[in-house]
Amino acid sequence: MPIGATARRDFERAIGADNVITDLAQLRSYECDGLTGYRVVPALVLLPRTAEQVAASVRVCAAHGIPFVARGAGTGLSGGALPVSDGVVISLQRLRRVLEVDPVDRRAVLEPGVTNLDITKAAAPYGLYYAPDPSSQQVCTIGGNVAENSGGAHCLKYGFTTNHVLSLEVVLGDGSVVTLGGDSAEQLGPDLRGVFVGSEGTVGIATKITVRLLRAPESVRTLLADFPSIEAAGEVVSDIVAAGIVPAAVEMMDTLAIEAAEEAVHAGYTRGVPAALVVELDGPAEECDEQFERVRAICDKHGCTRLHVAADTEERAAIWRGRKSAFAAVGRISPDYFVQDGVVPRTRLAEVLGRIADMGSAAGLRVANVFHAGDGNLHPLVLYNAAAGETERAEELSGKIAELCVELGGSLSGEHGIGTDKACSMPKMFGEVDLAVMARVRSAFDPAGLCNPGKLLPTPRLCGERPGKFRPHPLEEAGVIDRL
């Protein structure tokens, strides 16, 4: 049902006609997020310029019973910002001011459209930075990070978005504005801020976000190590952990992923090796040096065939470029691919990779693996050729991999979110009662059910439909972002 003239006038009155998009061609640029297989053209797109205008927009939605979907940069990978056909998209791209950087109390106050990397840029003059670093950090927004509880390569040591958000000003489903969290870790009552972070836009829109900033570590050491098998690399990770070391990051890539990365960026990885590990340590110099020697010894013990230590920031950047480009680079060795985001307990990494390889063989498809080995978060890339009619098989394999992670005691998603993509798999991970209780919580925040409906929790309508073919996100094709 299209939005009526009265409602449209109310939106125009609330935020100005210039800030309401009605033109179909323009509406189409909001039809999907990074999960491009799902597309819905919204009825209207609203471009509020202030937090007050966001609240006013939501109040109009509430008055007319119009569903709304908040949107940041649209880089999400689970269809969390997929529009609703009879609803509006509230874009937060025009709320992009850094409102405050406080170097003494180490915090920044941000509008939701500020990009992740711009927070660190604003903090850098004070020797501070914002820790969560999703790979799309150049373009993804803090509002989107809050919605998805974004992680990144360094969350093993530093935690996720939820560990770095102090407080949120939030517009609820009825247009009312509340503050969740506060000036310190102490809160008055239950941690509603913590419920909001990671709720994928389904319980409200954050309009002002206060995050913690950290002091840049004194020392950073990064190494790239090759191993004769995935198992050997996995044992290195286990031994590092057993030694009581918490690295800033531990990433693993397999042969196919290394090949793709080298093809694309020539970052100095060794083609043909079964597994490569990137290990980064940081902290006070003495502590970091001591741990680094121990990590080197552990690598040697497990038959490391080549160990490259970044000599300077440029070499470190090259190692990370190889790791972070792996995903987009897969396009060079396969016309199409699906990515998964499942998590397994770290001790089951070798097992899950073996089973993924078997499943890939059975399906006649190649699977490249790039993952956050420290926290067991996999990013298997299922390679396929749509032109050869492999789409359905690839999609099925991809879904089975996510569900395998749950079977092994893990999770459907480590950082990309459930969104539209995995909502129908939620019953594999949670019981009916668990999901019903989650629905009650959602109701408490948004009784009318207007906030990003159809996401996160399974619905019969959604779970009866099939997505379209996967297409890379335009920004990804342009090489601006990658997914891991």
Add this chain to the structure above:
Amino acid sequence: MTSTDAPTTTLRPTDLAEASAALADSAGRVLIRGAGTAADWAGRPEPADLVLDTTALSGVRAHNPSDMTVEVGAGTPLGELNALLAEHGQQVALDPARVRLGATVGGLIATADSGPSALVYGTPRDLVIGATVVLADGTVARTGGHVIKNVAGYDLAKLVHGCYGTLALLAEVVLRLHPLPEASTTIRLAGSLADAARAAGQVLASPLEPVALEWSDGGLLVRLAGGAAALDARAERLVSLLGLSAVRLRPDEEADVWAEHAARVTGRASLGGPAERAPEGTAVLRVGARPSRLAGLLGELTAALGASAVTAGLATGIGTLTLPAEPDIVARAHQLVHRVGGTSVLRARPAGATAPGWGPAPSSVGLLRSVRDELDPKGRLGAGRFAPWL
């Protein structure tokens, strides 16, 4: 925390099914109790028909040392759990003072309690990765899981964090573990709170990464932890940063100063055991504020209201102080904290004291009521804990 004027039944379920049945098969108001170490915190509970004792919902359900996670019954005392984990060189990285009194994992989560190491590890919410909760009607719901990285579904564990026995019973918890540091040491710099605040700024600007930074009993305490081989060098750097009057404490001195800190946080003269009560007629106020405002705020509370036994987390912005448990004094203290944008909750209130548990209501109080109405529509759980908000 039992009420004094109503006949109450006490049930002590030994597993999840019994806990669920205890709620499903009963009516009326329910008071959830763990070790009882925070029984006199927050709002005064109204008389309850049923006391649900969680202490038999205890024990380790699963510990995977290589995965660094542990699943426990919520009634497990954290001190006991950490003693077991220490055998594997691991810990639940929480150090609230009342762990020394036998506080349970569930109780610490329900009261959102944290200690000095919150500076690095955060509060319980940052370490809980999965939970099983029981709603007031006996409904059992699970959230999260056994992996540290997981964004599937709403995080119901956050709702019980700081719920003080309202909203739901926490029955089982999965926690993220951290390695026990090989070694730790504490450097003390004697001086006033104002001096300590300045020195804390220097420490934070340095790359030394302390795990605790607290002012207590006339001195700034800075704790370093990590590899044994690197610790001496780091301690020397810290001492030279803080100046000639900074002293690296001997291990026995270190244990003493942190025990004294914990005693102050709980409002006791010492932590001899659970039976030892706060001095007659006093209560503890826990405050949170922007770190740069904390020293000034605590100074004002001391001058205006006669607060004593102050502790100040100069980097976390979390502090505690002991006040006369008189309603007008406590209300005034809440107001002063609120005026600088801080938060406050009353702790260790003497029996019968009517001092307010909370100060002015936050803007989210309507939302809190909605959540309560969804999860516990009859308001069975923890009535009075959030009075007058809930």
